[in-house]
Amino acid sequence: MDNLIEIKNMKYQYHKDKKLFEKFSLQLDCKRTTVITGNNGSGKTTLSKLIMGILKPLEGDIILFGDNSKNMTLSEIGQGIGYVFQYPERQLFTTSVIDELTFAQLLKGEKKEAVMEKAEEMIELFALEKARDVYPFFLSYGEKKRLAIASALMSNPKYLILDEPTASLDKDKIINLSMILNKLEEKNVGKLIITHDKNFIKEHGERVIHLDGGRIVKDEAN
Ligand SMILES: Nc1ncnc2c1ncn2[C@@H]1O[C@H](COP(=O)(O)OP(=O)(O)OP(=O)(O)O)[C@@H](O)[C@H]1O
Numbered sequence: 001m002d003n004l005i006e007i008k009n010m011k012y013q014y015h016k017d018k019k020l021f022e023k024f025s026l027q028l029d030c031k032r033t034t035v036i037t038g039n040n041g042s043g044k045t046t047l048s049k050l051i052m053g054i055l056k057p058l059e060g061d062i063i064l065f066g067d068n069s070k071n072m073t074l075s076e077i078g079q080g081i082g083y084v085f086q087y088p089e090r091q092l093f094t095t096s097v098i099d100e101l102t103f104a105q106l107l108k109g110e111k112k113e114a115v116m117e118k119a120e121e122m123i124e125l126f127a128l129e130k131a132r133d134v135y136p137f138f139l140s141y142g143e144k145k146r147l148a149i150a151s152a153l154m155s156n157p158k159y160l161i162l163d164e165p166t167a168s169l170d171k172d173k174i175i176n177l178s179m180i181l182n183k184l185e186e187k188n189v190g191k192l193i194i195t196h197d198k199n200f201i202k203e204h205g206e207r208v209i210h211l212d213g214g215r216i217v218k219d220e221a222n
Pocket residue numbers: 014015020038039040041042043044045046047
């Protein structure tokens with residue numbers, strides 16, 4: 001139970017006359033890597049936003065590591081699950097890379113020394129040394145993406161959700177991202193990766209779920 005995300009009989013739709021998720025159930029093992037793929041509009045991003053509590057199910061339950069997400073704040077959900085948006089600009093708020101990495105934890109009242117130490121570890125892991133004091137707005141797309149992942153990892157989440165992590169990255173950056181994601185495995189952080197990228201699916205998809213119109217049409221273990 002501690003390692004599971006359980007979605008039970010969930011209903012969600014944006015408009016009453018356009019169904020999306022209906023009696024949708026899914027269990028995710030948070031020690032593993034699961035890929036969700038499917039055509040545009042099949043519900044992948046909506047599903048991840050429902051897990052993160054950004055959207056609320058109209059019916060049914062989402063149980064995160066044994067706790068019903070209905071009874072959790074966004075911040076509590078964010079402590080357990082890191083979320084990397086498709087467009088990294090949407091989650092970068094501060095005026096330097098080091099501030100971006102530290103502000104949320106400092107705001108929560110964590111000890112400055114420990115937060116700084118973790119931030120330096122992330123800067124090294126994500127090769128952001130030269131960008132340490134740069135305004136995130138001026139970073140390259142690849143650096144923004146790496147910073148977004150590094151920021152999501154600052155709270156030591158059990159699980160990481162990445163929405164289209166390879167979009168707009170060149171081949172070298174994708175290889176670099178793959179290496180980082182493999183390192184997370186060593187740290188026992190499981191992942192849910194939303195992607196269309198066939199090579200990335202092949203490399204990371206221990207389990208591959210295909211969505212179509214809010215329904216699971218294929219669920220394969222590799
Ligand atoms: N904010 C919104 N308001 C209304 N409808 C929405 C909204 N966001 C998504 N939808 C609709 O919900 C359905 C699922 O969208 P979603 O973005 O979850 O799909 P997706 O599989 O992630 O697509 P993509 O691969 O293009 O990112 C689509 O029909 C989409 O048009």
